[in-house]
Amino acid sequence: AQKITQTQPGMFVQEKEAVTLDCTYDTSDQSYGLFWYKQPSSGEMIFLIYQGSYDEQNATEGRYSLNFQKARKSANLVISASQLGDSAMYFCAMRGYFGNEKLTFGTGTRLTIIP
Amino acid sequence: NAGVTQTPKFRVLKTGQSMTLLCAQDMNHEYMYWYRQDPGMGLRLIHYSVGEGTTAKGEVPDGYNVSRLKKQNFLLGLESAAPSQTSVYFCASNTDREIAQPQHFGDGTRLSIL
Numbered sequence: 533a534q535k536i537t538q539t540q541p542g543m544f545v546q547e548k549e550a551v552t553l554d555c556t557y558d559t560s561d562q563s564y565g566l567f568w569y570k571q572p573s574s575g576e577m578i579f580l581i582y583q584g585s586y587d588e589q590n591a592t593e594g595r596y597s598l599n600f601q602k603a604r605k606s607a608n609l610v611i612s613a614s615q616l617g618d619s620a621m622y623f624c625a626m627r628g629y630f631g632n633e634k635l636t637f638g639t640g641t642r643l644t645i646i647p
Numbered sequence: 648n649a650g651v652t653q654t655p656k657f658r659v660l661k662t663g664q665s666m667t668l669l670c671a672q673d674m675n676h677e678y679m680y681w682y683r684q685d686p687g688m689g690l691r692l693i694h695y696s697v698g699e700g701t702t703a704k705g706e707v708p709d710g711y712n713v714s715r716l717k718k719q720n721f722l723l724g725l726e727s728a729a730p731s732q733t734s735v736y737f738c739a740s741n742t743d744r745e746i747a748q749p750q751h752f753g754d755g756t757r758l759s760i761l
Binding site: 536541563564565567569575576577579582584623625627628629633634635637638639640 | 678680682687688689690691692695697705735737739746747749750751752754755
């Protein structure tokens with residue numbers, strides 16, 4: 533069974549500061565993928581970034597980067613130079629090799645950017 | 648660029664009524680999914696399909712049925728709606744078993760059961 537834990541229900545960050553959203557996971561699979569999604573107040577789910585368990589480099593997509601620490605089973609999302617439009621719910625999710633048709637989601641972190 | 652389209656976007660039902668939520672994707676994806684989202688609980692998988700004519704149970708399947716008669720459509724049915732099924736429902740799809748492929752989501756259906 534796979535499990536995703538997001539321990540920060542809510543965060544407030546000053547505009548232009550960097551922010552780290554925590555995600556830890558548990559799986560017995562050796563091969564797996566980790567995803568981050570953004571859900572703004574309008575409700576849609578937006579894919580942000582992906583990290584594979586065998587990727588040697590941390591994933592980056594524009595202002596988003598993933599701090600992947602495999603031994604600690606953590607995959608924290610880092611948003612640099614936060615903007616007001618970054619205010620949203622953020623979900624961490626994983627997909628394992630076995631039963632890999634399914635995503636397992638964490639409970640999410642609500643990020644609020646303060647002007 | 649339709650992607651994943653959910654119909655309807657909002658619906659209010661009375662307890663005991665039935666309804667069907669429709670999900671359509673135009674990306675020729677094999678895999679399709681139905682999730683429900685409740686406050687503080689993230690997204691939970693209800694049912695999914697790995698191809699036309701196939702369905703499988705997810706984490707919270709009770710009270711729901713699904714059908715995948717055409718590759719592009721995935722229907723979620725509530726036979727006898729209950730207040731506990733008040734939620735936001737998301738449909739998603741992705742191409743295949745490749746782990747790196749992200750799921751593409753519809754905009755959600757907000758369902759209230761009175």
